[in-house]
Amino acid sequence: MSELLQIYRHALKARLVDERLEVLARGGRIGIHPGSQRAETVIVAAALALGETDWVFPTARDHAAAFARGVDVARYLAHVIGGAADPLSGHATPGCFCSKAEKIAPPTGQLSQHLTQAMGLAWAARLRKDASCVLALLPETAADAGDFHSAVNFAGVTKAPIVFVVRTDGNEAPSPDVEVADKGVAYGVPALDVSGDPLHVLEAVREAADRARRGEGPTLIEARISVEHDPLEKVRQRLIADGAFDESADMHHRRELMGEIEAAIVAAFDGGAPSLDSLFDHVTAELGPHLVRQRDEMRKVYES
Amino acid sequence: MTQKNMVQAVNEALRLEMQRDDRVVVLGEDVGKVGGVFRVTAGLWEEFGDDRVIDTPLNEGGIIGAAIGMAAYGMRPVPEIQFADFIFPAFDQIVSEAAKFRYRSGGEYTCPMVIRTPVGGGIRGGAYHSQSPEALFIHTAGLKVVCPSNPHDAKGLLAAAIQDDDPVLFFEPKRVYRAVKMDVPDEAFTTPLGVGKIVREGEHITVVAWGAMLYEALSAAETVAEQGIQCEVIDPRTLWPLDLDIVTKSVEKTGRIVVVHEAPKACGFGAEVLQLVTEKSFLHFQAPPTRITGWDTPFPYTLENDYLPLAHRIVPKLLEVGRY
Numbered sequence: 001m002s003e004l005l006q007i008y009r010h011a012l013k014a015r016l017v018d019e020r021l022e023v024l025a026r027g028g029r030i031g032i033h034p035g036s037q038r039a040e041t042v043i044v045a046a047a048l049a050l051g052e053t054d055w056v057f058p059t060a061r062d063h064a065a066a067f068a069r070g071v072d073v074a075r076y077l078a079h080v081i082g083g084a085a086d087p088l089s090g091h092a093t094p095g096c097f098c099s100k101a102e103k104i105a106p107p108t109g110q111l112s113q114h115l116t117q118a119m120g121l122a123w124a125a126r127l128r129k130d131a132s133c134v135l136a137l138l139p140e141t142a143a144d145a146g147d148f149h150s151a152v153n154f155a156g157v158t159k160a161p162i163v164f165v166v167r168t169d170g171n172e173a174p175s176p177d178v179e180v181a182d183k184g185v186a187y188g189v190p191a192l193d194v195s196g197d198p199l200h201v202l203e204a205v206r207e208a209a210d211r212a213r214r215g216e217g218p219t220l221i222e223a224r225i226s227v228e229h230d231p232l233e234k235v236r237q238r239l240i241a242d243g244a245f246d247e248s249a250d251m252h253h254r255r256e257l258m259g260e261i262e263a264a265i266v267a268a269f270d271g272g273a274p275s276l277d278s279l280f281d282h283v284t285a286e287l288g289p290h291l292v293r294q295r296d297e298m299r300k301v302y303e304s
Numbered sequence: 305m306t307q308k309n310m311v312q313a314v315n316e317a318l319r320l321e322m323q324r325d326d327r328v329v330v331l332g333e334d335v336g337k338v339g340g341v342f343r344v345t346a347g348l349w350e351e352f353g354d355d356r357v358i359d360t361p362l363n364e365g366g367i368i369g370a371a372i373g374m375a376a377y378g379m380r381p382v383p384e385i386q387f388a389d390f391i392f393p394a395f396d397q398i399v400s401e402a403a404k405f406r407y408r409s410g411g412e413y414t415c416p417m418v419i420r421t422p423v424g425g426g427i428r429g430g431a432y433h434s435q436s437p438e439a440l441f442i443h444t445a446g447l448k449v450v451c452p453s454n455p456h457d458a459k460g461l462l463a464a465a466i467q468d469d470d471p472v473l474f475f476e477p478k479r480v481y482r483a484v485k486m487d488v489p490d491e492a493f494t495t496p497l498g499v500g501k502i503v504r505e506g507e508h509i510t511v512v513a514w515g516a517m518l519y520e521a522l523s524a525a526e527t528v529a530e531q532g533i534q535c536e537v538i539d540p541r542t543l544w545p546l547d548l549d550i551v552t553k554s555v556e557k558t559g560r561i562v563v564v565h566e567a568p569k570a571c572g573f574g575a576e577v578l579q580l581v582t583e584k585s586f587l588h589f590q591a592p593p594t595r596i597t598g599w600d601t602p603f604p605y606t607l608e609n610d611y612l613p614l615a616h617r618i619v620p621k622l623l624e625v626g627r628y
Contacts, residue, residue, distance in 0.1 A: 091410055150363050154361060285414070290546070
């Protein structure tokens with residue numbers, strides 16, 4: 001399968017998941033779901049540039065990266081629905097999916113706070129002489145928040161093996177009239193500005209990751225996407241023009257994905273809620289005495 | 305066994321833990337070549353080098369964020385925040401990230417780290433070098449909070465905290481750093497988290513105090529003993545999770561409880577201790593549960609000895625509660 005086709009497949013999956021979850025959220029069946037904001041192709045391209053031993057620190061909008069890392073739709077949807085089959089025990093806000101097996105770190109609800117964590121993990125890998133690198137994903141708005149600056153500054157100091165990929169879409173959030181990439185330069189971090197063409201992103205991240213693994217330090221990549229022209233649709237048109245598939249094959253593929261998504265949603269809801277006790281799981285390695293008392297108190301409420 | 309102060313005891317615990325486990329790293333502002341603002345990490349950089357004793361930029365949020373990432377990777381970071389007052393730029397990383405890392409990942413990711421920071425007043429440090437923010441962290445699920453009062457406990461508790469699989473706030477009472485010297489074993493040992501200690505036995509009033517205020521409570525206890533009131537003084541050592549049993553057992557004997565702490569009164573940890581004891585031992589009370597705390601003002605520079613709940617403020621309260 002060509003790289004562009006792989007990108008399309010994962011990105012389409014993320015888009016269809018978004019569309020379905022948006023309906024479920026509006027209908028009150030799930031709490032919320034932060035969508036990909038038409039950045040799926042860039043997110044997937046960046047994630048596909050990684051090797052198996054590399055790590056990704058996504059935001060809560062980056063489930064497309066999880067799909068690219070090999071997470072199947074059913075596991076992701078089990079998390080969003082938060083039922084008995086949720087690998088995160090119904091504890092995480094929808095979108096904040098993580099998995100150690102695929103080296104996907106827990107996203108944060110606090111905009112840029114995953115970035116210093118990503119830098120710390122990359123730094124640890126270097127200190128432990130492990131030649132893996134870290135990909136940190138962020139939207140343009142996160143580049144205005146404090147931890148972005150902390151992370152890029154620390155990365156500039158430590159030469160940690162990390163690649164920051166900022167997707168910019170010309171949103172109207174108030175921001176100084178400078179390129180995000182320039183903020184990397186300010187902290188001594190090599191920065192480049194690429195088009196939102198997913199193949200450009202893939203190539204840029206691949207090169208930056210190679211540099212990082214060779215011990216040459218961090219890179220900040222600004223990937224410009226244009227939301228007026230749906231990037232996913234552009235990739236689809238390109239693949240059709242290239243003869244990768246025709247409209248009918250694409251429709252068939254979509255239908256298959258939608259069936260897979262629907263089946264996963266039904267299964268996740270059918271599994272029911274997680275056990276009541278799971279509310280107290282994983283607060284700390286061992287339940288403290290106060291938590292044992294409170295769990296017993298909760299059990300009593302439901303016994304009577 | 306040699307005589308050590310708390311600075312030496314903490315330094316020794318760090319050194320021994322770093323020798324025992326090569327995943328343990330120390331990071332923070334000037335912790336390396338300088339050896340820390342209070343010299344607590346002195347000599348570690350010379351012994352363990354740049355990769356394990358790491359000078360960072362002056363950015364507390366960055367330090368704790370980085371430590372979370374290191375912990376997620378499988379290391380055991382021990383970040384130092386120069387003063388507990390400087391922890392607030394890292395507050396979001398501690399309460400929104402470190403504290404919840406295990407919980408919101410369904411146990412997939414953990415955050416074993418110990419945030420060491422000097423706490424408390426009495427060194428003419430003013431508002432930015434004197435505060436006691438323990439209650440803010442006790443209020444946050446997922447964190448353990450430790451505050452040793454002496455060199456022996458500091459060494460054992462720090463080793464236990466580093467070996468713990470969850471984030472621990474380790475508050476070191478800076479007024480005690482060099483003021484107290486005692487016998488501390490030279491070899492490695494741990495003092496279990498979550499276990500308090502009766503420092504002075506007595507049958508009339510239970511007094512709970514920690515850190516530097518323990519000494520004020522003990523001094524006040526000696527004063528009121530001359531008037532026939534015997535205090536049982538308890539050092540919880542680990543503030544959270546609290547060793548509630550040791551406190552309630554004592555209160556069920558004495559019928560009276562006083563909590564002393566430096567932090568302001570409103571929503572201070574004393575309120576929680578008293579309420580927990582009230583829920584369990586209400587029928588044993590012979591006097592109103594009482595707090596002696598810092599005032600609900602910002603920490604002052606000039607009149608800090610009038611802000612702190614020192615012995616001269618504790619004595620009259622103990623007499624009042626004892627004679628109630």
